[in-house]
Amino acid sequence: MNKPPITELIQSHRSTRTFKNIEIPRDIVKEIIVSAQWAPTSHNVQAYSIISITNQELRGDLANLCGNQKYVKEAPIFFVFVADFYPHSLVSQWEETPFEMEETENLIVGAVDTALAAQNALLTARAYELGGVMIGGIRNRAQEVAALLNLPKWTFPVMGLCLGYPQDVTEQKPRFPFYGVHHEDCYNRENIISALNEYDKDMLHYYSTRQVNPKYTGWITQMTNYLSSPRRQELTMFLKNQGFQMK
Known part of the structure; x- marks a missing residue:
């Protein structure tokens, strides 16, 4: 096609x-x-x-x-x-x-x-x-x-x-496996673990072999580091002051 x-x-x-x-x-x-x-x-x-x-x-x-x-x-x-x-x-x-x-x-x-x-x-x-x-x-x-x-x-x-x-x-950065993103009729948790492991290997290879700014960690480490501490904590108060009370 x-x-x-x-x-x-x-x-x-x-x-x-x-x-x-x-x-x-x-x-x-x-x-x-x-x-x-x-x-x-x-x-x-x-x-x-x-x-x-x-x-x-x-x-x-x-x-x-x-x-x-x-x-x-x-x-x-x-x-x-x-x-x-x-x-x-x-x-x-x-x-x-x-x-x-x-x-x-x-x-x-x-x-x-x-x-x-x-x-x-x-x-x-x-x-x-x-x-x-x-x-x-x-x-x-x-x-x-x-x-x-x-x-x-x-x-x-x-x-x-x-x-x-x-x-x-x-270079084009790989994306999460198709079968880990696409679900049919309901959320399929069984696919997520294998998709995570596959993508972690793909991203480790991408990061370690890219020509600019190589690094030697995969996606799992990247995400756990990203999500392990609060981010932009002042944003909530800013939004509320702008009128968005989020009730």
Whole structure:
């Protein structure tokens, strides 16, 4: 079976962190943003905004807040994708209707809408032969990011996105085995243990043989280290202060 071009594009994903010093045409940038707007959205809420960061000083500040990720400053394009219910708060005021935003469901809707838009943006950029990397570090110090970007209440940064023409083609990182991800009719726990062991070996081989930054641990050690300590503990209070009480 021949794969359609879009399938080839999706399945060739790899994160790009080094970029050529080539400006991206404005019409391509616009197409990327328009494609983001055509992502699926819950109840047509469209609970997101996209901020293009063009000021170099601001780029540097954001790079530091993201954990000193230099490509945030160096990439030709850096977007911040923001979950955004601020417009919705305005129309509720205008119509003098209740604005019930305290439930956790609204937080999930905003995060999912925003993530879908960001993925559409990345796929469109890839179709124009650009590369990119999502930046979860935009949530490292969310309160400071919000202050820098003048984010109003009922918003929060979800992710950043660096885009540009790739300087180097990076190796593709393996994914979890298909049989450990796909379940039919119900969750199949029996497959998980064998999938974990298989993937741990695959990732150990990938990490130990890759040309850049090799390391000698597998996925199990990586995940246990990642999940063994609290992360971004201040994020919960920031979200609550932004109006998302998560009741």
